[in-house]
Amino acid sequence: MAAAFNPTAGKPLRPFLTFALPLLLAFGAILGFIGGQAAGLGPAAGTLVGMVVAAVLAFVLPRYLPQQTGRWTATGICGVLGLLAGGLAGFIGGVILGALLGWAVYWLTTGNYRRGVPVYATSGQTLWHNAFKFICGTIFFFLIAPIVTVIPLSFNAENFFTFTPGMLALDPEAYSLRHYRDFFTNDAWLQPLKNSLIIAPLATIISVTLGTLAAIGLSQSHVPARRAIMAILISPMIVPLIISATGMFFFYSQMGLWMEEYLGLSKDLTGYIKVVLAHAALGIPFVIITVTATLVGFDQSLTRAAANMGAGPAKTFFKIQMPLILPGVISGGLFAFITSFDEVVVVLFVGAAAQKTLPWQMFTGLREQISPTILAVATVLVCVSICLLTVVELLRRRSERLRGMSPG
Amino acid sequence: MSNATTGPYNLTGVTPDTGLKVGQSDESGPVLAADGTSLKSSLNRALRKQKMRALLLIAPLLFFILVTFIYPIGEMLFRSVENQIVGETLPRTVVELADWDADVTDVPDAPVFSALTKDLMVAVEEKNHTRLGSRLNYELSGVSSLFRKSGRGVDDFGEVYTDQFVALDPAWEDPATFIAIFAGERWLTANAAYDGEGPRPTFRLAPGVEDVLPETARMYADFARVVQVEDDDNPAEEDPWNAVYLALYEDLSAGAVIPADFPQAALLTQAQDAVATFDTEDLRAQFVEIDEDWADREVWRIIQGYSAPYTAGYFLNAVDLQQTPDGVAWRPENQQIYITLFIRTMIMSTAITLACILLGYPVAWLMANLPARQANLLMILVLLPFWTSLLVRTSAWKVMLQREGVINDLLVWIGIVADDNRLALINNATGTIIAMTHILLPFMILPLYSVMKTIPVSYTRAAKSLGATNWTAFWRVYFPQSVPGIGAGSILVFILAIGYYITPEIVGGTKGVFISNRIAYHISSSLNWGLAAALGAILLVIVLALYWAYDRIVGIDNVKLGG
Structure with missing residues (x-):
């Protein structure tokens, strides 16, 4: 049911006129409207130009050019139009709009829009199929857009939180690294960064050590009151942070006084101990969950085999069990790390100014003196999370492959 | 070289095949383990050992969580009813x-x-x-x-009595007089030996003085303690407060019987004779x-x-009630904020949950029905926000939603919205709902995806081949099978949403804040910790009820992270 108008290939005009052309005209009108607004032509002129370009491309491209070449041609034509209308930025905008239009022309005229639906599907079903894909695309856009928007904004040369005209015109002057410079030289940001890098690893070590041991204990076949124990150990994840923070606030202020008075520790040190312990408690459920999940796939007979060959419990643990469950332990650790690294509420309540962490500083920054350095920090943190995500994904795939759960 | 008497069949004691030998012999009895003990007790012992080992492995963490998490929460709950300050x-x-x-x-x-x-x-x-x-x-x-x-x-109250006592005998002005009457022997020695290092020796009353002059003794003990602890001074050198003289006046006029061997008995008896003629002071x-x-x-x-050590006052306050002479009643209209706030928290959390279902369902369906490779690629788009710092996402939304922010700029630029009539997307409920839906969406998609992954495609196909339309096949066959996923995701999102603090605080303004923000306010600004604890306790009960429901529907063990 391809709707390209091409009499030589035996394709009549009618379906083209009733189906592909109106849709392409509408699409062209929308793109032209946007382009016209951007270039300052006004909505009417932009829409008209867009429709004309779309109509011409729809008639000419599918008939005379193969898909690849045709799409490049459309991109090129719109790029040139954009260049005439608005310089370098206009060119880039035109290239994007042209690529979209070119894709739409071939998608509609060659019948690619029916890919993914069975041949017997009605037009309504085809429409729904594509609309559904579009909706999903929009949702994914919604998920990613805020995070992606932050990245270019962090290179803003001005103290604004939005795209300046200079940035839109791709003026190099409008971009700078000044916010990054501020992040890496300003003590108000460096101290929190240092605190985060002290607190998060220490909390992770505590939660991973205790959590792994407990997960191994929980995975044994006969554990009395297993459900109750599990519920208690998971509770830090279930109880809302604000409640945990309130409880910890009362508890740790007394404990801090006690440590200062009877153990003679300095105020700073007790502050760090308090925050590390509080964060360790928050990270534990993640370690428990991931490690118990890994242990489900662990063959207990391996430890018996090791014991049979004369290995002591310690040796069995480190030589046999640990290497096999290591991926789970590492991803649990990463979860615990990110929990502590991201955590604001508890540290806000439990910590003192000397323990200010990076998220805390961002929080005060957002609430009080709003500075674009936050966006630079956010970009750095996004990169950190991408790294962590990659590691966790690789570990997960490795363990799935080992267990033969994944086809790839 | 072996001989018959030491051969394997003649060994005494336990050998690996003892159980076997006993079993082969004709003697009947309990089944025995390899070492000759009964199999049952041997197995029990092994089981006990295994249990002990498991518990030992769990114990450190359990202890840690109980002390640093469960206990603090219990303490918080206690604080919500505790009211010892008045007493x-x-x-x-x-x-x-x-x-x-x-x-x-x-x-x-x-x-x-x-x-x-x-x-x-x-x-x-x-x-x-x-x-x-x-x-x-x-x-x-x-x-x-x-x-x-x-x-x-x-501190001026009761001065009338002080003046009259001093007028009666200047000795009453001397701290030593009081020390002689009230101070205990041991404290006197310890206090004399005190050289300024470490804490001062705690003041002790002389034995028996409480029976003779009960009020004054109690007052003087308070005085001595405060002078030592608060002022770090020696009570033996400080003039007693007027309140001590007031108490002494009351004790004496109440007819205290001064024994003859009492310290300063003469002075006290003289004063007792005089108090009847003292000018009095109307304290009221x-x-x-x-x-x-x-x-x-x-x-x-x-x-x-509020003099009782425990009170329901904080809880009443937390639900806009108050204790009145006629029993429990509503607070004045203009002071009723918490019920509204709880309802708003619930409504907004529900809205966020619904938005998450609406947005999460199609995406999860798509991923569950795509080939593994593409699904994994899309999964990264879901997991990236999940792994990105909460603060980063909140700041991103602040950037996007502001009056001069990206979305408003874009709308103005396209011409949908006039420049002087920009949309108010932030500092209200809209901002909170948009930002929190984005933040919590992965928590809906992941459980939905893992449930949908297990629904066989053949069911829908079978329904269609039996004549169902697409809609019927989805609604009657596919959807019911995905309901556990919706349940799991909804409860997870709802539990997380009602306890949120950071995001509403930043993008919520005054109309978009949750009960958590009020709790934080009472902890850090108004310092009404009891009320904060009561609000927290109510929130905790709601969450635990939901958690219980979650456990019933999905089971805690089935919580999955990252697919």
């Missing part, structure tokens, strides 16, 4: 006030005011009266300033002169009502 700060007044009936007399009698003078004197010196004032101010506004004002004047008038509120029945009623 601790005004111990004498509370006792005197116990018999007062607000319906009979407007204002309590003189003994109450006398007790209040003494209590307040101690409280002022220990700087507790303002704390008590702010505590009672939660129940009746104005009490805070009442206590602060009275605290400034109370003094108090009312400082602040008329002391003649207000309500103030006394509040003090009396």
Whole structure:
């Protein structure tokens, strides 16, 4: 049911006129409207130009050019139009709009829009199929857009939180690294960064050590009151942070006084101990969950085999069990790390100014003196999370492959 | 070289095949393990050992969580009913006030005011009266300033008695006189030996003095303790407060019997003979002169009502109720905020959950029905926000939603919205719902995806081949199978949403905040910790109920992270 108008290939005009052309005209009108607004032509002129370009491309491209070449041609034509209308930025905008239009022309005229639906599907079903894909695309856009928007904004040369005209015109002057410079030289940001890098690893070590041991204990076949124990150990994840923070606030202020008075520790040190312990408690459920999940796939007979060959419990643990469950332990650790690294509420309540962490500083920054350095920090943190995500994904795939759960 | 007597069949003691040999022999009896003990007890022992080992592995963490997490929460819950401050700060007044009936007399009698003078004197010196004032101010506004004002004047109360005692005999002006009467032997020696290092020796009353002059002894002990602890001074060198003289006057005029061998007996007997002719001071008038509120029945009623060590007051307050003479009643309209806030928290969390279902369902369906490779690629788009710092996402939304932010700029630029009429997307409920839907969406998609992954495609196909339309096949066959995923995701999102603090605080303004923000406010700004604890306790109960439901529907063990 391809709707390209091409009499030589035996394709009549009618379906083209009733189906592909109106849709392409509408699409062209929308793109032209946007382009016209951007270039300052006004909505009417932009829409008209867009429709004309779309109509011409729809008639000419599918008939005379193969898909690849045709799409490049459309991109090129719109790029040139954009260049005439608005310089370098206009060119880039035109290239994007042209690529979209070119894709739409071939998608509609060659019948690619029916890919993914069975041949017997009605037009309504085809429409729904594509609309559904579009909706999903929009949702994914919604998920990613805020995070992606932050990245270019962090290179803003001005103290604004939005795209300046200079940035839109791709003026190099409008971009700078000044916010990054501020992040890496300003003590108000460096101290929190240092605190985060002290607190998060220490909390992770505590939660991973205790959590792994407990997960191994929980995975044994006969554990009395297993459900109750599990519920208690998971509770830090279930109880809302604000409640945990309130409880910890009362508890740790007394404990801090006690440590200062009877153990003679300095105020700073007790502050760090308090925050590390509080964060360790928050990270534990993640370690428990991931490690118990890994242990489900662990063959207990391996430890018996090791014991049979004369290995002591310690040796069995480190030589046999640990290497096999290591991926789970590492991803649990990463979860615990990110929990502590991201955590604001508890540290806000439990910590003192000397323990200010990076998220805390961002929080005060957002609430009080709003500075674009936050966006630079956010970009750095996004990169950190991408790294962590990659590691966790690789570990997960490795363990799935080992267990033969994944086809790839 | 072997011989028959040491061969394997003649060995005595336990060998690996003892059990086998016993089993082969004709003797009947319990089945035995390899070492010859009964199999049952042997297995039991092994099982016990295994249990012990498992518990030992779990114990450190369990201990850690119990101490650093469960206990603090319990303590918080305790704080929501604890109310010892009134009884601790005004111990004498509370006792005197116990018999007062607000319906009979407007204002309590003189003994109450006398007790209040003494209590307040101690409280002022220990700087507790303002704390008590702010505590009672939660129940009746104005009490805070009442206590602060009275605290400034109370040290002059009872001066009439001091002057008369001193006029009677200058010895009453000498701290040594009081030390001789009240101080215990051991404390005297320890205090004399004290060289300024470490804490001062704790003051002890002389034995028996409490029986003779009960009020004065108690007052003097308080005085000595405060002088030592608060001022770090030696009570033996400090002039007692007027309140001590007041107590002495009361003890003596109440007919204290001074034994002949009592220290300073002569002085005391002389004073006792004189007190009948002493000028008296109307303490009640003094108090009312400082602040008329002391003649207000309500103030006394509040003090009396909150004198018990435990109170439901914070919980009543947390649901906009208050204790009145006629029982529990609603607070005045303009003070009712918490019910509204709880309802708003619930409504907004529900809205966020619904938005998450609406957005998460199609995406999860798409991923569950795509080939693994593409699904994994799309999964990264879901997991990236999941792994990105909460603060980063919140700041991103602040950037996007501001009046001069990216979305408004874009809309103005396209021409949908006029420049002077930009949309108010932030600092209201809209901002909170948009930002939190984005933040919590992965928590909906992941459980939905893992449930949908297990639904066989063939069911829908079978339905269609039997003549169902697409919609019927989805609604009657596919959807019911995905309901557990929706349930799991919804409860997860809802639990997370009702406890959120950071995001509403930043993008919520005043109309988009949750109950958590109020809790944080009471912890860090208003310092009404009891109310914060009560609000937290209510929130905790709601969450635990939901958690219980979650456990029933999905099971805690089935919580999955990252697919």
